[in-house]
Amino acid sequence: MRNRKTSMKKIVTLSLILVMFLIGQRCPSxxxxxxxxxxxxxxxxxxxxMGEAYVALADDISAIYWNPAGLVQIxxxxxxxxxxxxxxxxxxxxxxxxxxxxxxxxxLSIYYLGGGDIEGSDDGGILTGDVSAYDxxxxxxxxxxxxxxxxxxxxxxxxxxxxxxxVANALALDLGALYKTGxxxxxVGFNIQNIGTRIKFIRESASLPLxxxxxxxxxxxxxxxxxxxxxxxKLNNESIYLGLxxxxxxxxxxxxxxxxxxxxxxxxxxxxxLGLKRKNLRxxxxxxxxxxxxxxHQFSIGLYFGxxxxxxxxxxxxxxxxxxxxxxxxxxxxxxxxMGYLEQKQYIQAIGKFSEILLLNPEDxxxxxMMKEANRLLLEEY
Numbered sequence: 001m002r003n004r005k006t007s008m009k010k011i012v013t014l015s016l017i018l019v020m021f022l023i024g025q026r027c028p029s030x031x032x033x034x035x036x037x038x039x040x041x042x043x044x045x046x047x048x049x050m051g052e053a054y055v056a057l058a059d060d061i062s063a064i065y066w067n068p069a070g071l072v073q074i075x076x077x078x079x080x081x082x083x084x085x086x087x088x089x090x091x092x093x094x095x096x097x098x099x100x101x102x103x104x105x106x107x108l109s110i111y112y113l114g115g116g117d118i119e120g121s122d123d124g125g126i127l128t129g130d131v132s133a134y135d136x137x138x139x140x141x142x143x144x145x146x147x148x149x150x151x152x153x154x155x156x157x158x159x160x161x162x163x164x165x166x167v168a169n170a171l172a173l174d175l176g177a178l179y180k181t182g183x184x185x186x187x188v189g190f191n192i193q194n195i196g197t198r199i200k201f202i203r204e205s206a207s208l209p210l211x212x213x214x215x216x217x218x219x220x221x222x223x224x225x226x227x228x229x230x231x232x233x234k235l236n237n238e239s240i241y242l243g244l245x246x247x248x249x250x251x252x253x254x255x256x257x258x259x260x261x262x263x264x265x266x267x268x269x270x271x272x273x274l275g276l277k278r279k280n281l282r283x284x285x286x287x288x289x290x291x292x293x294x295x296x297h298q299f300s301i302g303l304y305f306g307x308x309x310x311x312x313x314x315x316x317x318x319x320x321x322x323x324x325x326x327x328x329x330x331x332x333x334x335x336x337x338x339m340g341y342l343e344q345k346q347y348i349q350a351i352g353k354f355s356e357i358l359l360l361n362p363e364d365x366x367x368x369x370m371m372k373e374a375n376r377l378l379l380e381e382y
Contacts, residue, residue, distance in 0.1 A: 036159055036170060038113045038135040039194050040209050040235070042066070043082050043094035045300040049273020049286035050245025051259025053231035056189030056217035058178065060282070061096045061302055064109045064141050067191040067213070068153030069176040071105040071143035074098050076306040083299045090115040098141075107141035109155075136160045139174075149180040157194075159208075161201065172196030172208055185219035210236040215243075225249045229259075239264065253278055257286075267291065280304040331357050331364065338370060347378035 044062030047054035054062070058070025061080030082094040096109035114134035136159070143153035155174040160167065176191040194208040215231035231243035245259035255275035262269055273286040282302035289295050307315070338353030351374045357367035 036135065036161060036194075036199055036206075037209055038092070038111070039137065039159070039172070040211070041084075041092055041113070043084075043111065044080075045082060045273055045284035045286035045298040046247075046257065046275060047245075048288065048298050049257040049259055049271055049284070050229055050247060051231075051243040051261045051269075051271065052233075053215055053229035053243035053245035053259060055176075055191050055213040055215040055231050056178065056187045057227060057229055058176075058189060061098055061107070061109075062094070062300070063143075063153075064096050064098070064107050064139060064155060065094070065111075067176040067178060067189045068107075068141045068143050068155045068174055069151045069178040069191075070189065071098055071107055071141060071153055072100075072103070072145050072151040072178075074100060074105055076100060076304050079303045079305075081301050085297065103145040105141075105143045105153075107139075107143075107155075109139045109141065111135075111137040111139070131164045133163045134161075136162075143176075149182060151178045152176065153178075157196070159196075159199070161199070163201075166202055168199050168201040170197050170199040170208060187217045189213070189215050189217070207236070247275070249275075327360055331360055331367075334360075335366065335370075338367075338374075342370065342374055342377075345377070345381075347374045347381065350374040351378070 042048055042052045042054075043065045044054075044060070046060065047057075047062055047066055050057075054066040056067070058067040059073040061074070061078045062082070063070035063073070077099045078097070080094075080096045084092040084094075090113070092111075092113045094109065094111055096107060098105050098107035112134065113136075114132075137157050139155045139157045141153065141155040143151060145151045153176045155176075157172040157174070159170045159172060161169075172193075173195045174191060174193045175195065176189070178190075179188045181188060191213040193211040193213065195210065196208045198205050198207050200206075212234040213231060215229060217230075218228045220226040220228070225248070227245075227247045229243075229245040229247075231245075232240055233243065234240045241261070241263040243259065243261050245257065247255055247257045249255045253276060255277075257273040257275065259271055259273075260269045261271070268289045268291060271286060271288045273284065275285075276283040280303060282300075282304070284298075284300040284302075286298040287295065288298070334353050334356050338350045338357070341347070341350035341353060351371055354367045354371040354374065357364050358371070361367070
């Protein structure tokens with residue numbers, strides 16, 4: 001009896017929370033508006049902790065969802081995973097991989113929403129055995145720098161939904177842009193999500209949840225980075241809502257985050273999070289309160305491969321400085337030898353040494369001056 005109550009509770013919870021994510025298309029009132037509402041669920045603990053205000057920041061693997069144009073900010077290959085355990089064992093997970101190629105980035109990602117098997121019953125309440133239900137999306141993304149400060153990106157998505165023996169498929173496209181204004185570290189982002197085909201589930205047909213995102217990101221205090229973000233979201237057939245976020249790296253390894261999602265349909269608007277990064281590893285956590293259905297926790301991990309562009313530039317500068325130091329030391333040694341020949345009145349050998357210096361540094365004023373002096377003394381001698 002207790003197991004049956006647990007199963008019924010799970011079914012009710014699924015209906016309350018994510019009928020719109022798992023079986024929403026079976027309800028005529030939902031089907032008449034949009035379907036596949038799991039596409040509305042954000043990914044990545046970092047952006048979720050920042051109130052889902054991320055379209056103009058979007059500088060990690062979760063940019064695949066928030067703004068594919070931001071992928072060009074990723075300087076080296078990145079592998080990312082988000083674990084999101086929702087209510088009553090419902091899980092929503094994201095896996096993504098991005099790979100930079102010159103001024104472009106290619107990425108692949110998978111989105112999965114499922115609650116495991118649930119106990120099914122017919123209209124008379126007679127148990128009919130376990131029923132499986134899930135939503136799945138596979139996305140291919142591409143991002144490229146277009147002109148100075150401006151990048152563009154797109155994600156092509158194949159979407160699959162399953163409830164027991166019923167299956168539905170759809171195709172969708174996301175189009176994004178990111179512009180770095182160059183004015184006080186202010187960036188502007190825009191993304192249109194879920195441009196695509198209608199989906200037909202059993203007898204009901206629905207359009208995808210078309211969404212428009214526009215936002216700003218402003219970075220303060222370069223020595224102790226503080227980033228403020230602001231997003232405006234407009235879902236098809238719904239009112240505009242606002243997202244606000246803040247992130248502060250209080251050390252080189254630890255970040256604190258806070259955000260608010262000011263959607264009129266959501267009572268618990270404030271959420272929090274932390275971030276840790278160390279060399280090639282990044283860990284993020286987000287906490288989202290929910291008074292009725294219970295709090296949720298999101299965890300993300302990011303793995304980077306190779307040396308970041310900044311580190312490569314530092315390495316190049318270091319190598320160049322070492323090269324300059326070796327040349328300076330060699331010039332000093334040769335100059336000393338040249339001056340020794342000059343004091344010994346071996347002017348031809350002195351000229352040879354000063355010539356060696358000019359081969360290493362044609363603008364060495366001391367070598368030019370001493371060569372002239374050696375030539376003058378040589379001519380006087382003859």
